[in-house]
Amino acid sequence: MNSICPLCDSSKNKSVGRPKTNSISKNFIDNDYKVVQCLNCDVYYVSPRISFSEEQWSKLYNNEYFSSQSDWLIKKRAEELSQRFDKASKYLKGDQISFLDVGCGEGKSLIEGFKRDWEVTGIDIVDNRIEAAKTGNGNFIVGNFIDQKFPKNHFDFIYLDSVLEHVLNPKEYLLKIKEILKIGGVCYIGVPNEDSLFNIIRKIVFTLLGRNDFSVKIKPFDNPYHIIGFNEKSLKYILNELDLEIVYLRNFGRKFDFLSHTPNQRGYWIGLFFLLPIEFIGNMFNKDVYYELLISKKTN
Numbered sequence: 001m002n003s004i005c006p007l008c009d010s011s012k013n014k015s016v017g018r019p020k021t022n023s024i025s026k027n028f029i030d031n032d033y034k035v036v037q038c039l040n041c042d043v044y045y046v047s048p049r050i051s052f053s054e055e056q057w058s059k060l061y062n063n064e065y066f067s068s069q070s071d072w073l074i075k076k077r078a079e080e081l082s083q084r085f086d087k088a089s090k091y092l093k094g095d096q097i098s099f100l101d102v103g104c105g106e107g108k109s110l111i112e113g114f115k116r117d118w119e120v121t122g123i124d125i126v127d128n129r130i131e132a133a134k135t136g137n138g139n140f141i142v143g144n145f146i147d148q149k150f151p152k153n154h155f156d157f158i159y160l161d162s163v164l165e166h167v168l169n170p171k172e173y174l175l176k177i178k179e180i181l182k183i184g185g186v187c188y189i190g191v192p193n194e195d196s197l198f199n200i201i202r203k204i205v206f207t208l209l210g211r212n213d214f215s216v217k218i219k220p221f222d223n224p225y226h227i228i229g230f231n232e233k234s235l236k237y238i239l240n241e242l243d244l245e246i247v248y249l250r251n252f253g254r255k256f257d258f259l260s261h262t263p264n265q266r267g268y269w270i271g272l273f274f275l276l277p278i279e280f281i282g283n284m285f286n287k288d289v290y291y292e293l294l295i296s297k298k299t300n
């Protein structure tokens, strides 16, 4: 059984290996799933299409999905977020900015919106907001983004960080974004780069360990449960297809996150001698681990 590409509907793909499972997901596996890459648009997805129930997904996500962060990392992430919003602000016009965060999680970006006096709306399938995100003057919706009736051409800034790689229907998400984004507004998209140097080296290590049949692309059945994987070609393909314009694109990594560990922890030394050099080299060749983009629309 073969499924069609979620971005371009092509049925031509190649297998890149079997997905790893964890102690919970292995009980839900009801098919001979493969991670495949579309031969037309280059996106990675799971074939056949995953048929887990909502309840099964929530069991996976409730299991240690949000890891705890050190104070250093919390501060660093807050700075990153603020810079990201400054960058997007340069493209925004007018005084009253209407802002939507799709998949707002703890609500850090909602707080960033409050600070800027924006009209703030957040949506997520569960309410995981921290207290400061609840107290601000904004709207919060619990539910599925696709099912919402938002006004058309309404939002100046839509934020979509670490969302597209988690949904079975990324094209529908982008179409909906296009419908509710104002002409002249921008949407931020953050996704992992599946063709990073880090993944290439993981593949070499897997092969040396005799585990060549496992996929290093996306992790549909193990934390962080990425079910769709992008690279530069597939991102550009789908945005072009939907007539969405890329106004800013950056390939980046988080090279210094090892500093969130102390030198008596293993993570510090792995980060310093292994991840840091890989990311530096990856960045030089546009093969770093994440992409971030700002996109806009020219027409409805």
Ligand SMILES: [Zn+2]
Residues within 6 Å of the ligand: 005, 006, 007, 008, 009, 010, 038, 039, 040, 041, 042, 043
């Ligand atoms: Zn495709």
